[in-house]
Amino acid sequence: MTRKIKVLQLQNRYNVNASDLAEQVIQGLPTQTYEVTTVFLRGRPKPGEPESRAARSVYFDLSSASTKGLRLKALWLLYRHCRAQGYDAVIAHRFKPINMMMLLNLVLRIPACVGVLHGLGEYDRPYRRWESRALISKAWRMVGVSRAVCDDLINSGAGFKPYNVRQINNAIDISRAERLQHPKPQARQLLGLPEDAFVIGTIGRLVPAKGHVQLLEAFSEIKDDYPQALLAIIGEGRLRQEMEAIIQARQLGGRVRLLGAKDDALQYVRAYDVFVMSSVSEGLPLALLEGMSARLPVVGSDIDSMRPILEDSGGRTYPAGQPMLLAERLREIVLLTPQERAKEGQRTYEYLCRAHAIEDFRKQYRDLLEEMLSNGKRNHE
Template sequence: MSRRLKVLQLQGSYNIGISGLAEQIIQGLPTDRVEVVNAFLSSAPSEAPVQSVASRTVYFDLSQSQLKGLRLKALFRLYAFCRAESFDVVIAHRFKPISLLMLLNRWLNISLCIGVQHGVGDFDRAYRRWETRRLLTGNWRIVAVSRAVYEYLLNCGGGFTAANTLRIDNAIDIQRAESIQLSRQQAREALGIAPEPFIFGAIGRLVPVKGHIYLLEAFALIKDDHPNAQLVIIGEGRTRAELEHGIERLGLQGRVHLVGDRNDAQQYVKAFDVFMMPSLSEGLPLAMLEAMAGHLTVIGSDIDSLKSILEDSQGYLFPVKDVPALAEQMEKVLSLSAEELQAKGSSAYAYVCRSHSIADYQQHYRDLIEQISITEALPHG
């Protein structure tokens, strides 16, 4: 094709993690052959988003209510936009944008549609599986961001197969991560943490699936034997009240700190001595990879998306929801010398550099998108 490919990258709302990865896809595409338009179903975020290299960014300003039920306004607005722009490729991130494009592409007939699935559970509902089986035509490719998401899709009964589904693990820009990391002293000062304690730290939304309550209960088992240890959780969400009650119930006042949301939370990872991820479910854990870029030892649950990462990086695993086992792993880390702890952090850093390179991530998407340069259109239906 002599003209540049025209690509739409569609997201629901701005999310610093997912939107940052979406921007990396754009940055990996050759501007002489590809033009990218960024679009969000929601309004512009209140915080300043990452400056995009896309040709332009569009916000549809749709409310949450307009993205539920029949979604007629959302479908009409998106259809008119895509029809006017004549995109060759659409990349849709997460379930809602994918679902809308699956419905609309019966009429739009876009040559290549890429749906990026960032987590598990979206197709647990029978209706969603039935709808996807009907709409997943030959011009769709579904990208799973981790082994756990890939296996979930293939086994959920939604029509996902090895022919239409592939795995491109999420990655991080290690160079950027290192450039924004505050020093240990700066990070602790910014979070209001004293310089002396040994800090177990976690970053994530305060929601049940992140497993923070199990982390509190495990910390309660070791706190008396390790008076210099403290726990810090960066994030905000609907389980804050439950966690605050847990802190009081377990006698953890002054030892556990819920410091709330922080923009670009990865800059604070060096405030921690050990990074914790007690999640019950994850797609691919960017927060853990970011902690590894800060040379931190990591402890996580043995869910599928974490297990291989922790094994390959010499981290510490415990059976999900197993509070005594989690406390035992925390005890093991506390028994390490400073040199041993540093060596564990170096192993984690080497792993993330080896296995989650942003350059490889960009190349995989570039190869996928440039299929359209080889053939005028993919087979439909």
């Protein structure tokens, strides 16, 4: 019987949920051909929490401090594990796991190594660029989750070139999203939103990068002109108190709903009439794709990671950090007829199906691994 191809998927910390794209990579690798082990450097599931769908999950359960600085303990544990398992391929997500595997692969010589970068600016620091140039080898391919991330990698000066960088867009399981989404009346009832309101909505942690403060400022500009409009934000985070103070100071009480964190927040997205992504920094925002899956018109900032998506989907953009211009985009949406909004939402949905379908995502990772393993085999012959 032919030996299965052994794949290590390395993640910094435990985070397994239905929309986790690392899990979707696994789902795209046939179990009759591949045997995947997921290693989490930090954390482990609590009772009742899901495990990876990999054939095997390993939890190093390291502290945060152990994955900083020299990381000797983490490197030693990972080295011993890889030596014992004899992996044929590695998929490492985000900078720290990628950097650790680049160091260890000087000795391990795993022939097919994929590094997945989700954000911008990972190689802004000079020492990271220098180290990457020293460690990068023919065994490595870097995946950027959007056009902006790929461009950032290639232009970083860290040794990444068009031949060793691949764009594989982040994706969502569209059919699953649609199955989960409650109809508008039910979604509004579950969130405690009025049936007759015009709901401007978003999903995202309450942190500065998401630009929620600018969204509040933009909404305050239009609230008096459109008394039926309401702003709803699903998410939790350290800016809640600051946002609550702004709501009070701008007399937005009753017009802005901070709904807190929700499991599988996309199930509520049809409660919205328009989806807004006011981020000032993103890799590729899955929440924006979730808004598209509900056939909603979308508005977002023109940061590098979102501009191409919004332009290609027919969404509306505004200059990041400019709440007055965001207010103008919101006015445009509010003034559309229901038929015009539905047409705009259908256009975003059709783009989503073309560019961010989960089936294509899985296939692209499978094809990349097959290509790299085939090249590695030829190089050893």
